[in-house]
Amino acid sequence: MRRKRSGNSRALLAAAALACLCPPAQAAIIGTCTIMIGASGTMKSNPAINILGSKQAGGSSAGATITASSLLCTILNLLDCYSVSAPAPIAFTSAPSGGDTNVTFATVFRLDGSGADIPGSSPQRVTNGTHTIQVDLTATKSPGIFPAGNYQGTVTVRCE
Numbered sequence: 001m002r003r004k005r006s007g008n009s010r011a012l013l014a015a016a017a018l019a020c021l022c023p024p025a026q027a028a029i030i031g032t033c034t035i036m037i038g039a040s041g042t043m044k045s046n047p048a049i050n051i052l053g054s055k056q057a058g059g060s061s062a063g064a065t066i067t068a069s070s071l072l073c074t075i076l077n078l079l080d081c082y083s084v085s086a087p088a089p090i091a092f093t094s095a096p097s098g099g100d101t102n103v104t105f106a107t108v109f110r111l112d113g114s115g116a117d118i119p120g121s122s123p124q125r126v127t128n129g130t131h132t133i134q135v136d137l138t139a140t141k142s143p144g145i146f147p148a149g150n151y152q153g154t155v156t157v158r159c160e
Helices: 008-021 071-075
Strands: 031-037 051-053 062-070 082-085 103-111 124-126 129-141
Touching: 062 071, 062 082, 082 103
Parallel strands: none
Antiparallel strands: 031 062, 051 129, 062 129, 082 124, 103 129
């Protein structure tokens, strides 16, 4: 007894041929990038009370340690498999009433003790190994001044 061929076999063959014509997918980095949070930063106000920032007098940077490790980067002797960034938040984590109104945020960071400020949203490539990062957050209120009270801001450090 003979079996009838299914019309689906031609469709499958056509789909397989199309799959072969597609460009290759980007290879994923196989490895890890670990961020260990260190010291919290401290934001202080300027004399006009319209800027709160860790770079103001009496303020301090937040710190973390980043450890990047990728077997693929090691095998291929690549120097830049992971990128680090610290984009600015869109609001305070906590603030008194009116504290978030008309506020813009900016971040900068420094890698491995470098004195050069890097804008927070500008990813910087890092090699395999351990790196230190210092992060500064600035909040500017315009127009007006910051109301009295406690403020807290959180910057997310990314390693991608």
